[in-house]
Amino acid sequence: xxxxxxxxxxxxxxxxxxxxxxxxxxxxxxxxxxxxxxxxxxxxxxxxxxxxxxxxxxxxxxxxxxxxxxxxxxxxxxxxxxxxxxxxxxxxxxxxxxxxxxxxxxxxxxxxxxxxxxxxxxxxxxxxxxxxxxxxxxxxxxxxxxxxxxxxxxxxxxxxxxxxxxxxxxxxxxxxxxxxxxxxxxxxxxxxxxxxxxxxxxxxxxxxxxxxxxxxxxxxxxxxxxxxxxxxx
Amino acid sequence: xxxxxxxxxxxxxxxxxxxxxxxxxxxxxxxxxxxxxxxxxxxxxxxxxxxxxxxxxxxxxxxxxxxxxxxxxxxxxxxxxxxxxxxxxxxxxxxxxxxxxxxxxxxxxxxxxxxxxxxxxxxxxxxxxxxxxxxxxxxxxxxxxxxxxxxxxxxxxxxxxxxxxxxxxxxxxxxxxxxxxxxxxxxxxxxxxxxxxxxxxxxxxxxxxxxxxxxxxxxxxxxxxxxxxxxxx
DNA sequence: AAAAAAATGTGTAAGATTGACACGTTTCCA
DNA sequence: TGGAAACGTGTCAATCTTACACATTTTTTT
Numbered sequence: 001x002x003x004x005x006x007x008x009x010x011x012x013x014x015x016x017x018x019x020x021x022x023x024x025x026x027x028x029x030x031x032x033x034x035x036x037x038x039x040x041x042x043x044x045x046x047x048x049x050x051x052x053x054x055x056x057x058x059x060x061x062x063x064x065x066x067x068x069x070x071x072x073x074x075x076x077x078x079x080x081x082x083x084x085x086x087x088x089x090x091x092x093x094x095x096x097x098x099x100x101x102x103x104x105x106x107x108x109x110x111x112x113x114x115x116x117x118x119x120x121x122x123x124x125x126x127x128x129x130x131x132x133x134x135x136x137x138x139x140x141x142x143x144x145x146x147x148x149x150x151x152x153x154x155x156x157x158x159x160x161x162x163x164x165x166x167x168x169x170x171x172x173x174x175x176x177x178x179x180x181x182x183x184x185x186x187x188x189x190x191x192x193x194x195x196x197x198x199x200x201x202x203x204x205x206x207x208x209x210x211x212x213x214x215x216x217x218x219x220x221x222x223x224x225x226x227x228x229x230x231x232x233x
Numbered sequence: 234x235x236x237x238x239x240x241x242x243x244x245x246x247x248x249x250x251x252x253x254x255x256x257x258x259x260x261x262x263x264x265x266x267x268x269x270x271x272x273x274x275x276x277x278x279x280x281x282x283x284x285x286x287x288x289x290x291x292x293x294x295x296x297x298x299x300x301x302x303x304x305x306x307x308x309x310x311x312x313x314x315x316x317x318x319x320x321x322x323x324x325x326x327x328x329x330x331x332x333x334x335x336x337x338x339x340x341x342x343x344x345x346x347x348x349x350x351x352x353x354x355x356x357x358x359x360x361x362x363x364x365x366x367x368x369x370x371x372x373x374x375x376x377x378x379x380x381x382x383x384x385x386x387x388x389x390x391x392x393x394x395x396x397x398x399x400x401x402x403x404x405x406x407x408x409x410x411x412x413x414x415x416x417x418x419x420x421x422x423x424x425x426x427x428x429x430x431x432x433x434x435x436x437x438x439x440x441x442x443x444x445x446x447x448x449x450x451x452x453x454x455x456x457x458x459x460x461x462x463x464x465x466x
Numbered sequence: 467a468a469a470a471a472a473a474t475g476t477g478t479a480a481g482a483t484t485g486a487c488a489c490g491t492t493t494c495c496a
Numbered sequence: 497t498g499g500a501a502a503c504g505t506g507t508c509a510a511t512c513t514t515a516c517a518c519a520t521t522t523t524t525t526t
Binding site: 160161162178179182183202203204205206207 | 500503504506
Binding site for chain 2: 002003004006008009010011012048049050051052053054055076078079081082083088089090091092094143146147
């Protein structure tokens with residue numbers, strides 16, 4: 001037996017949602033679609049799954065082809081399958097997401113590929129059901145960040161506590177108390193003082209920290225109860 | 234244009250993981266597979282997605298056909314896509330899960346369909362990558378139950394606090410303090426005293442509660458910080 | 467029939483955590 | 497040079513958590 005006696009094989013797509021953080025707000029990586037339908041409109045990085053590749057490999061291939069980004073850890077979040085979600089033909093799409101710190105070398109690669117970082121707050125509508133995918137991805141990010149120290153993935157190797165706070169404020173769209181945030185984060189023991197100061201910032205230089213990789217790995221799988229109290233709707 | 238110029242359409246399956254709770258331990262609903270390959274071995278409830286149905290509808294159709302269970306709320310958890318996960322041909326499978334209270338009428342329907350409730354602790358190996366799917370589903374359950382009052386879905390309409398505690402102990406595989414658990418649960422305000430006692434239990438009869446449906450719906454989307462502290466691995 | 471055992475329900479006190487602030491320090495800029 | 501802006505540390509009351517003691521109800525044992 002080489003095939004199931006069934007006729008309804010379906011086109012399987014992959015779409016990638018990449019979040020970045022520039023120190024002020026969360027950005028979404030998108031691309032201008034270069035084939036019909038919806039040619040020229042904003043789209044997530046997408047493509048079709050090949051017969052001989054795993055889902056994650058497909059996501060990484062598509063990401064590299066469309067943006068030049070390599071070695072990105074992608075994580076599957078859900079599969080979109082509404083019958084009419086693609087007007088051309090029935091297509092289900094497995095959606096992946098990734099968090100990256102926006103670095104200069106990445107910026108060049110990305111721009112060379114006609115991709116762009118858009119502000120999550122002020123982004124234009126995307127094609128098909130991609131806005132819905134992004135909404136689900138934000139929800140997923142909020143879930144994960146509430147339970148795991150995942151926020152660091154969005155920051156450069158060295159970062160300040162105020163930047164980290166801005167990140168969490170952007171994720172949950174809340175205002176946090178500077179003093180209490182600092183205390184809570186430091187009490188996790190995940191941060192190591194580099195001894196250096198941030199020379200980017202305008203007034204008093206903030207201390208640059210980096211992740212204690214050892215503790216980070218150990219603590220990652222356990223809950224860490226970091227979430228703003230009022231709830232995230 | 235009615236089709237994309239691509240040749241690699243793929244078979245899309247759906248598999249359903251149904252958890253139940255009998256007051257002592259968590260059960261998994263499985264079925265003896267009645268077609269090749271792996272005919273006669275334990276399997277999740279599965280089938281192929283039809284061309285004209287949404288994913289959720291497919292899951293509910295398959296569940297009804299194989300077990301007689303109706304009006305079950307299913308929730309997608311992930312999509313399994315390893316190249317060689319099905320030996321017959323490349324198949325990706327969208328995995329759904331649902332929580333149900335094991336009721337007597339369901340038991341009959343289920344048995345009539347050759348399906349069985351197996352103890353999650355002592356279950357035999359399942360076919361293909363179904364064991365992996367179950368492991369992911371447990372993880373998903375732990376996540377959700379840590380943040381949302383989802384546990385009630387696994388209980389009958391009226392239940393006692395000690396039963397609820399047993400459920401949480403089964404989900405997280407921990408021991409909880411009776412007194413503290415009771416206080417924490419009652420403080421949520423989600424439980425309403427029915428005034429009745431559980432006549433099933435052996436020694437002192439425990440009070441039967443039921444969910445305050447109004448508050449349940451309101452509170453559902455917000456975090457509720459219920460999780461055992463040591464972490465869940 | 468009384469005593470022991472098992473399970474449930476209520477209370478309490480020490481310790482830890484949180485939330486809301488005060489106050490001092492460093493750096494930039496007018 | 498003085499003030500504004502951003503950062504860092506400290507305090508304290510209120511709340512929540514943890515670890516128990518003790519009383520009550522029902523079943524089982526002797």
